[in-house]
Amino acid sequence: MTFRYLLLLTALLLPVGATASELLLSLRGDPAPGALLVGQTRPGAAVMLDKQQLRLTESGHFTFGFGRDDTGPARLYISEGSDSETYEITLAHREWDIQRVDGLPQRTVTPSADALARINAEAAQVRQARDTDSTLYGFTEPFIWPVTGRITGVFGSQRILNGEPRRPHYGVDIAAPTGTDIVAPASGVITLAHEDMFYSGGTLLIDHGLGVSSTYLHLSEILVSEGDTVSQGDLIARVGATGRATGPHLCWRVNWYQERLDPTTLVGEMPR
């Protein structure tokens, strides 16, 4: 979806500046909480999202995401020499589900002090991997589903675990039998491959460039190593039920640095 399409049909992007220098060559993605947007400007231009300077690839690509609780609007400012353009980005409204999960082992809902130390150390490893700041191009590829199956959990839902309110769910859960192949949804480099994390069991993380990463949880098998380069469609892991899971499924997550995004905003309809 191009910027012009959005402007003409939905008026979600309103040019505020005066010059029509066409610095914004394209902008893909529907602005909404949880969405990742990918744009392109002229190489050498500078791009600001509100007060944050965005990094560009050599081809002029840039990207940014909106968190679950972002309400917008956001302001995109692009400049090159004396040319500049400003766009106001209005976010669509989204509603969130409530998801009750019962029958989890109570030690995983209210962890012990020992478990908490382990959980915090593992969370720091994941945070560090998501801080990776490369200029890989994977984020510019239209993503594909890493696995297909019935969707059993959606992004943003408020979770009530064994009757206790907990953090929202930040991934999309896809049910599939243990051992089902998982493929890379876009190219990138493996930045974390961990056999057994407390919550997420077998856990894998791919860096797709400019802070965009994808994470794979509850894996039964990991088929790549940290530092490996993968292309879209490459076999990377197999579905499992390791860590805190009630049955075999893939929990797929996407981040822009530490901002948690909705993976389904990057892919089309689930293929059948």
Ligand SMILES: [Zn+2]
């Ligand atoms: Zn999940």
